[in-house]
Amino acid sequence: MSQHYLQPLFAPQAIAVFGASDQTGTVGGRVYRNLVAGAYGGPIYPIQPGPATLGDRPCFPSLEALPARVDLAILAVPATAAPKLIHACGAAGVKAALILPEDHEDATSPALERPLQEAATRQGVRLLCPRGFGFMRPGLGLNATDSHNTAEPGSLALVSQSGAMCTAILDWACAHRIGFSAVVAVGGGPGVDFGDTLDYLALDPHTRSILVYLEGLRDARRFMSGLRAAARLKPVIAIKAGRYAEGSRAALSHTGALIGSDDVFDAALRRAGVVRAKSIEQMFAAAQLFATRHRLRGQRLAIVTNAGGPGVMATDRAVEQNIRLAEPGPATLAQLDADLPATWSRANPVDLSDAATPEHYAAAVTACLKDEQVDGVLVLLTPQATTQPTQAAAAVIQAAAHTSKPLLACWLGAAQVQEGRELFAHHKIPSFTNPESALEAFAFLAAFHDNQKLLLQAPGPLASQTPPDIVGARLIVEGALSERRSQLSDLETRALLRAFHIPMAPALTVHTPNEALAAAEYLGFPVALKILAPELVHKSDVDGVKLNVEGAGTVRPAYNDLLAAVRARRPGLQIEGVTVEKMYRDPKGRELLVGIVDDPVFGPVIAFGAGGTTVEVLRDRAVALPPLNEHLAETLIQATRTAKLLDAFRNLPPVDHAALVGVLLRLSELACELPEIKELDINPLMADDRGVLALDARIVVQPRPAGRHRYGHMAIHPYPLHWVEHLQLNDGTDIQIRPIRPEDAELERAFVRGLSPEARFFRFMNTIQDLSQDLLIRLTQLDYDRELALLATTVQDGRETALGVARYATNPDGRTAEFALVIADGWQQHGLGTRLMHSLIEAARDKGYVALEGEVLANNTKMLGLMKKLGFASRISPEDAGLMWVSKALLSGALNE
Known part of the structure; x- marks a missing residue:
């Protein structure tokens, strides 16, 4: 793959400064002074109409007057002038721009955000629009900030949504002799964001660990993608100020009432392999430890x-x-x-x-x-x-x-x-002034060690061998939405849970005392009577539950008493009926809560904890982002105090743990496949030594967001099982084509080692002999949302052997992807490359990319022949005559847009 698209921003060969000045009271003056005072080795060109020189350097009236092309333009000008200058930068071949407005007008304001973004997209310029500060690369002597801070070179990177936090941390770090590889302030507006910056730092050889400070998110999927990419290679510590404003929504279920946005953020960081600090002091303590080797x-x-x-x-x-x-x-x-x-x-x-x-x-x-x-x-x-x-x-x-x-x-x-x-x-x-801070820092190391295990999990959307009835479940949800209902009826709820094989106690809905009696006789005594009213979240709050109803003579009076009690407590409540349910009476049962909440930032979240009528009082629950597998489900359970009640204690046997994990996996499947689920609440879920049984459930749905691709509602893309294929080559060899997994690291390493020097050179365009650990991680621990690698394998001598790999990675424009292909020497000319590329093209088209692009060495005639056969156009690379640039439109006319 080519160099990272943010290289011109964070490692420019030459810099131009619009608004440069010798007045230290201006943004342009401070930025220019900091650049000149550093040890940056490239040329710095001040651009300011009027003066011929600035200090001992010539001053230029425009980009066109510069003696050479620059990579980075710093715009210390009024914010309203920025869009026009971005057009000029693009025309002059400038690849990146840092915008630090000279006036008080914010470059991330809605009035300026759109024209800035449009200009940058049209001209292919990468924008960094912080609300202040800028960025530093101390190892390069590059200080592109308007602050008075300096930083020593080091291996710790800081990415912050607050310029003020950058200055505070730098001041502290100076006293503790902690150096930085990069200090970057990112804004909440257009251009380069957390995901982009983290993606760059993940590959930066000068960065060994990363600090992240944020206040809010626009794109959770992009953030999680960059965060996970970085955390696979380097320790990441994050701290977040405040809570999401969206978290104050009204909740219609137990689960929704319990789960706050901060819980979800915490779960997202754990799943990303990241350590979270809850205070600046903890962040400083962790920074000391992660700055070491x-x-x-x-x-x-x-x-x-x-x-x-x-x-x-x-x-x-x-x-x-x-x-x-x-x-x-x-x-x-x-x-x-x-x-x-x-x-x-x-x-x-x-x-x-x-x-x-x-x-x-x-x-x-x-x-x-x-x-x-x-x-x-x-x-x-x-x-x-x-x-x-x-x-x-x-x-x-x-x-x-x-x-x-x-x-x-x-x-x-x-x-x-x-x-x-x-x-x-x-x-x-690392040195601390008290034992408590030292032990908190050590706990961060331990948390990082544990969270890395969660990061390595790559579950698919369907976790069990018995597939759910997704079509039937979706029809139920669509039926309710077509009737403009947001809450499923009791029957629909039971049917949907049944479609995903979640067991629920037998029950019937009745509307008269006589129907209640007949239902009780049919189900068998004892029974429970429960009021059926969509507005109610807690039936017991209005005396809407009658338990342990025994004998035929007690059913009708119990029915009448139930309705009278509810109407007395909630006059005017719309009652749809009464549910007669087979009574659960096993004294060995534990009351649990499981559910799904659609977080407005991170999408669906799975919840587990203590259930029953005291659920809001105990508040013993934990959350996790789907998709789940057995390890992740078990980790979710063990994160609660309730986990201790599930084992044997006193005269109680342990619950059927496999059945409980199975319900969580089924909920994960439901969250993956039904983006319409807004809230799902099972409370209580009874667990005993014989299994699990849902006694009450509630499901709230919402229309599916338009324009999203499959699993686009999730912060973490599941392992794409739908791209697994079983094929047979012309010579009768059975092969499997499947997306690569983290556990394929040794398989990938053995595959590359087995390639001839020529094949390795054609694939990596250098004389690589073996894969470094970092490269191995990058090739096997994928995001699946922005990258995909399809591995072709067969079984030889009882062992799985890799025969070829085709992969793509999303380009910075988000519309195209760059691909690569390599086939083992002994398996070339068997049609395997064609099969792999057909699958890769179909996956890229399904993802919505408009084109696949790639570089092929000009003397790699076999690959160029395959590309021609597959309909790729080719041309000589303008940057290297020894390379051919090949591309294939996936949508009609896409390359001409």
């Missing part, structure tokens, strides 16, 4: 201290953070006995006592880091009479010089420990 492989922590009190405080906080204290092995204990004072604690925390010397600290840290039972070490020091804080810090630094495990330091106090803290900062060892 160390990563966590477990949660077992050793604590080394010279005082019992701080050790106990640290232990308490570790328990609160669900951090496990490591149990040192026999060899470690023996080594510590030999090296430490006789009074040491002989346990974790490793209390060295107040007689601890720098040598004791070095010995304890060395022994703990070497122990296979220890995943990380927290070192505490309090300045006592015999303590040498600075020397102890030096000893700890030396002991940790060659470890791959995280080490955190906490020198408590102020004046006496300041020099030691500075020593830690100089050697890039």
